[in-house]
Amino acid sequence: MRRTVAELRAELLKAGRGAGLPLGTAEDLAWAADWIRAEALKQILDGLRTGEGRKELTAMANALDARALGAEPKLSGPLWQALVAFQDQIAPPTEALEISDAQWRALAGHAAQTYVPETDQSRLRGAGAGDIDND
Amino acid sequence: MDEMAPIASPQAPLRSPDTVMRLARMGASFPTRLSFLPTLLRQLRDEGAEVTRPVWEIGPEGYGHAVYSVLLGGHVYSLVAISSPLEADQRTDRVIATAWDTAYVLYDGVPDASEIARLCDAAPLQEAGRFTERDLVLSRANRSVRLFDHVVEALRKGNQPDADRICNTGYLMRTTAVYGNGKFGIADRTHIAQRPGLSGPFMAEMLTVWLIRGFTHDLVEHLGGRPLDRRLKRHLGIGNATGLGMAPFLVSHPLLLDAWMQVRETALARVRAAGALSAARRARYQELAQRVVRHLAQWSVPDAQAQANIETLQDEWQAFSTALPGLLDGETPTEQMYHASLTGSLELQELTVAFLLEPFGELVDGLTCCMATPAEPRLKPGMSITDLKSALQSDWSWALDLDFADPTATHQFWYVSESKAEPRLGLRHEEPGAERESPLDIARQVQDLAGDLPRSGSLAEFLMAHPHHRAAVRRVQSLMRHPYAEIRDNLIDADCRPIDMLRCKLAFFGAARFDPKSDRWTRITLAQGAPLADELDRADDWWLPAFGDE
Numbered sequence: 001m002r003r004t005v006a007e008l009r010a011e012l013l014k015a016g017r018g019a020g021l022p023l024g025t026a027e028d029l030a031w032a033a034d035w036i037r038a039e040a041l042k043q044i045l046d047g048l049r050t051g052e053g054r055k056e057l058t059a060m061a062n063a064l065d066a067r068a069l070g071a072e073p074k075l076s077g078p079l080w081q082a083l084v085a086f087q088d089q090i091a092p093p094t095e096a097l098e099i100s101d102a103q104w105r106a107l108a109g110h111a112a113q114t115y116v117p118e119t120d121q122s123r124l125r126g127a128g129a130g131d132i133d134n135d
Numbered sequence: 136m137d138e139m140a141p142i143a144s145p146q147a148p149l150r151s152p153d154t155v156m157r158l159a160r161m162g163a164s165f166p167t168r169l170s171f172l173p174t175l176l177r178q179l180r181d182e183g184a185e186v187t188r189p190v191w192e193i194g195p196e197g198y199g200h201a202v203y204s205v206l207l208g209g210h211v212y213s214l215v216a217i218s219s220p221l222e223a224d225q226r227t228d229r230v231i232a233t234a235w236d237t238a239y240v241l242y243d244g245v246p247d248a249s250e251i252a253r254l255c256d257a258a259p260l261q262e263a264g265r266f267t268e269r270d271l272v273l274s275r276a277n278r279s280v281r282l283f284d285h286v287v288e289a290l291r292k293g294n295q296p297d298a299d300r301i302c303n304t305g306y307l308m309r310t311t312a313v314y315g316n317g318k319f320g321i322a323d324r325t326h327i328a329q330r331p332g333l334s335g336p337f338m339a340e341m342l343t344v345w346l347i348r349g350f351t352h353d354l355v356e357h358l359g360g361r362p363l364d365r366r367l368k369r370h371l372g373i374g375n376a377t378g379l380g381m382a383p384f385l386v387s388h389p390l391l392l393d394a395w396m397q398v399r400e401t402a403l404a405r406v407r408a409a410g411a412l413s414a415a416r417r418a419r420y421q422e423l424a425q426r427v428v429r430h431l432a433q434w435s436v437p438d439a440q441a442q443a444n445i446e447t448l449q450d451e452w453q454a455f456s457t458a459l460p461g462l463l464d465g466e467t468p469t470e471q472m473y474h475a476s477l478t479g480s481l482e483l484q485e486l487t488v489a490f491l492l493e494p495f496g497e498l499v500d501g502l503t504c505c506m507a508t509p510a511e512p513r514l515k516p517g518m519s520i521t522d523l524k525s526a527l528q529s530d531w532s533w534a535l536d537l538d539f540a541d542p543t544a545t546h547q548f549w550y551v552s553e554s555k556a557e558p559r560l561g562l563r564h565e566e567p568g569a570e571r572e573s574p575l576d577i578a579r580q581v582q583d584l585a586g587d588l589p590r591s592g593s594l595a596e597f598l599m600a601h602p603h604h605r606a607a608v609r610r611v612q613s614l615m616r617h618p619y620a621e622i623r624d625n626l627i628d629a630d631c632r633p634i635d636m637l638r639c640k641l642a643f644f645g646a647a648r649f650d651p652k653s654d655r656w657t658r659i660t661l662a663q664g665a666p667l668a669d670e671l672d673r674a675d676d677w678w679l680p681a682f683g684d685e
Contacts, residue, residue: 004268006317006324023574024514024605031511058602065516065595115553116561116568122552123231126559127378128655133228134280 003099005092009033011107012044016057018113019048025061028083034092035082038099043079045106144498147407147470149400153533156396158624162635163481164642165489168496168678169399172645172661174503175341176674178332182207186349186668190251193218197358200255203346204245208331212271212339213242214346215254218354226277228311228376228656230557235261237308237350241272241343243322261312262555266320272343273321276308276351279374283307283355290359301367302433302682305648305660307351309374313340328509336391336507337644348373348662365667370682372663375646378656379558382636383549386575389613389620394508395643396619399488402499406491409469409498417463419494420472424456427490429681436650444482451483493678512613514605516595520588523608526615527585533623534578535585545579546629548572560633560655578625580607647679 009030016026029036029044036044047053060080063073064087085092116122154160166173190202203214217238225234238258246254250269257264261275282296282304289296315337317323327333333342352368363371385392412420431449436442455475462471469491476487492499527535537544548569552559563569574580584607589597598605614620625631632654641649646659664680666673 002320004317004320004323007320017574022602022605023580024607024609025602027606027609059599061605062595062599062602065514065598068514068516069595112553114551114571114573115556116550116559116571118552118554119567121566122559122561122568123554126550126552126561127229127231127557128560128653129227129229129376129378132224132226133277133376134223134226 001099001101001104003097003104005033005097008036008041008097008099011104011111012036014111014114015044015048015107016110018110019054021048021054022058025058028061028064028086029057032082032086035085035090037078037082037093037097038103040078040082041099041103041107043077045103048110144405145408146401146404149397149404152396152530152618152621153623155400156619156621156623158622158631158635160481160485161622161639162632163485164639165482165486166642166645166647166678167399167402167489167492169402169492169499169503169506170643170645171335171337171506172341172345172665173674173678174335174500175332175338176345176665176671177500179205179207180666180671180674182332184671186346188353189245191353191357193354193357196220197354200251201350201353202246202251203349205342205346207342208333210243210330210332211245212342213245214343214350215240215242215246215251215258216347216350217255217258219259221277223280226280228277228309228658229378230312230380231555232311233263235259235275235311236277237275237347239272239274239276239343239347239350240266240270240321241274241339241346243269243271243327262319264319268320268322268326270321271315271327271339273312273314273319274310274340274343274347275312276310276347276373278308279304279306286355286363287358290355290361290363293361295364295367298367298682301370303435304374305370305663306348306372306374307355308347309376309658310344310347311376312380313343313375315340328507334507335503336395341644344373344375345662345665348665349668352667369665369667369670370663370680372660372665375641375659375661376656377637377641377659379549379560379633379637381640382633383558383573383575385622385636385640386577386626389610390508390510390512390617392622393617393620394506397617398502398506399492400619402492402495402502403473403488405498406495407470407473409495411466412463412468416494417468420463420490421459423490423493423678424452424459426681426684427452427486427679428456429684430647430679433682434648438651441649441651444480447480448482448486451479452486455479455483455487489678496675512609514609515612516598518594518612520590520592520594520597523594523611524585524588526611527581527588530614530618531581531585531611534581534625537578537582537625537628539579539582543629544625545576545627547627547631549575549626563627574606575626577607577610577621579627580604581611584608584611 013026013030016029047057066073184205186205188203193199198218200217204211221236240254240258286296333339476484548561548563550568550572584604634651634654637657641659646661648660650658664677
C-alpha cells in the first residue's frame with residue numbers, strides 16, 4: 001500500500017520509542033524516512049525485535065557521528081545507506097513509497113507500545129473536554 | 136543568529152528568549168499581521184485571486200456537496216465540501232468523534248466527477264478514510280447548532296439574524312481538526328512546499344479554513360432562501376476547537392518554533408527602531424487603538440479566570456489608549472509605546488507587540504518568507520564537552536535549576552491514548568501509563584544529561600556510552616543557534632497549562648477571541664472580520680476587528 005513519508009516518519013518514531021530505542025536513535029531513523037524503502041525497513045523491523053538488534057540500530061546512529069567526524073565506519077546495507085543519504089542530504093527517491101501490509105502491521109505493533117490503554121478516568125479527564133458539544 | 140540573512144533595517148535589540156519563551160507569556164499571545172491567515176489573504180489579494188463555485192449539489196435539507204476553486208501561485212486548488220445529517224449525540228469537538236456535520240478536502244486541481252465521488256465517500260470517514268497525493272488537506276466541522284439554526288430561521292422569515300448573537304458566537308461552524316502533511320495518505324508537505332503561495336507554514340490549511348468559512352455562509356443562505364447581510368457575513372468567521380493534540384507540535388518542531396518567533400521578534404525590533412512617525416501613521420495608531428477598545432469590549436467568555444484577564448486587559452488598554460497621544464509624539468514613539476506596555480499584564484504587553492506591528496506592513500511583511508524551515512536539528516558530534524557544558528550554563532538554567540525530586544515537578548505526563556490516538560495528560564502519581572509517556576519532559580531530559588556529562592572529553596564517545604542522551608544533546612546544540620527553539624518551562628510540572636501552548640500556536644495561525652474551556656482545550660475564532668471572497672481588497676485591514684465597524 002502507498003504510504004506517505006510523513007506517515008512512515010511518524011510511525012518510525014513511535015515504533016522506535018515503543019520498542020525501547022533511545023529517543024535520539026528513533027529520531028534518526030524517523031528523519032531518514034525520505035530514504036527508507038522496503039529493504040531498509042526490513043532491517044529496522046528485524047532490529048527492533050531483539051535486544052541485540054536494538055543495540056545494533058543504536059550503534060548505527062552512533063556510527064553516523066563517527067562518519068561526520070571523518071571516520072569510515074565498516075557498515076553497509078540499505079538502512080545504513082538511507083541514514084547516510086539523510087546525513088548528506090542526497091535527493092530522496094521520487095518513486096511512491098510502497099510498504100507491504102505485513103511490514104506496516106509490524107511497525108504499528110511496536111508503535112502501539114507508546115499508547116496508553118483507555119480508562120474511564122482518562123477518557124473524561126485526560127483531554128479536558130466532555131463527549132458531546134451541541135452549543 | 137549567524138544563520139539569519141543580514142538585516143538592513145535598523146532595529147532595537149531582540150527580546151530575550153528567557154522573556155519570550157515562557158509559557159505564561161506564550162499563553163498571552165495575540166495574532167499579528169504576520170500570522171498565517173492574514174499572510175495568505177494578502178497573497179490572494181496580490182494575485183487578484185477569484186473564488187468560483189463550479190459545483191453546488193446541496194439539497195433542500197442542506198445535505199450534499201459543493202466545490203470551490205481558486206487560483207493561487209499558478210495552481211488551482213479546490214475545496215470539496217460535503218454536508219451530511221448528524222445526530223445530536225454524535226456531535227463532539229473531540230478527536231474521538233466518528234461523524235461530523237461537514238467534511239472537507241482541499242484538492243490539488245479541479246476534481247472531475249469520479250474524483251468528487253471518491254471524496255464524497257472518503258472525506259466523511261476522516262481518519263478512517265484513505266486519501267491520495269491529489270488531496271492536500273483534510274478537515275471537518277460541526278455546526279454551532281444554536282447560531283446556525285437561528286440564522287437559518289431568521290432568513291426564512293425574511294429577517295436578518297440577531298446581530299448580538301452573531302457577534303457573541305462569531306461563527307456558524309467549528310472545525311475540529313485540519314490535517315495536512317501526509318496524514319492518512321494525503322500529499323506530503325514536500326509536494327507543495329516550493330509552490331508560490333503555499334510555501335509558508337500551514338498555508339494550505341489556512342486556505343482550506345478560509346474556503347470552509349465561505350461554504351458555511353453559502354449553506355445558511357441556501358437553507359434560509361435569501362442573502363445574509365454582508366456586514367453580518369463578514370463577522371462570521373470559522374470557529375475551531377483545539378485540544379492537546381496541537382501542543383506537542385511546538386516541542387517536536389523546535390526549529391520551526393524558533394523561525395516563527397525570530398520573525399515576530401525581528402519585526403518588533405524593527406518597528407521599535409522606526410523613529411518619529413508621520414501624521415498618517417499617528418492617526419493610524421489612534422484609529423487602531425480605538426478599534427482594539429471595541430474588539431476587547433466584544434470579547435467575553437464563560438471561563439471565570441479568562442474573563443477576569445480580559446477585563447483587566449480592557450482596563451489596561453483603555454488607559455493605554457488614553458495615554459497614546461502623548462506617546463505618539465517625540466523622536467521614538469514606537470519605543471515609548473513598547474516601554475509603556477511593560478508596566479501592564481503579559482496580555483497587555485503581547486497585545487501591544489501585535490498593535491505596534493500593524494501599521495508597518497512594508498517594514499515587516501517581507502519577513503514572513505523566513506517562517507518555514509525545511510531542516511531537522513543536526514547533531515554535531517565534534518563539539519567539545521566543555522562547549523556543551525557552557526551552552527547548558529548559558530541557555531538552560533531554567534531547566535537545570537528545577538528540583539525533580541519534588542513530586543510537583545513531575546506531576547503530569549503527556550501520553551497518547553489507545554482510543555483513536557487522542558493526546559491526553561495524566562497525573563503521574565495517580566494514574567497508570569506514565570511508563571509510556573510522550574517525551575515532552577525536555578527540562579528533565581536535559582537535566583539528566585547535565586548530570587551524566589564528564590568534565591571533558593569527546594562528545595561522540597560520551598554518546599556511545601550514553602545513547603539515551605542523544606536527543607537531549609541535539610536539543611542543547613540546536614538552542615545555541617536557534618534561541619527561541621525551546622519553551623523555557625517544565626512541561627510536566629503541576630503548574631503547566633497546555634492551553635498556553637495552544638494559544639501561542641493558534642495566535643500564529645491568526646486566531647483571536649480565545650475561549651478556553653479548561654486548561655487543556657480552547658475554542659477560537661479564525662477569519663472573523665476577514666474579507667469575503669469577493670472583497671480581498673480589504674485583506675490588509677482586519678486585525679482584531681470590531682463588530683459594527685464598516
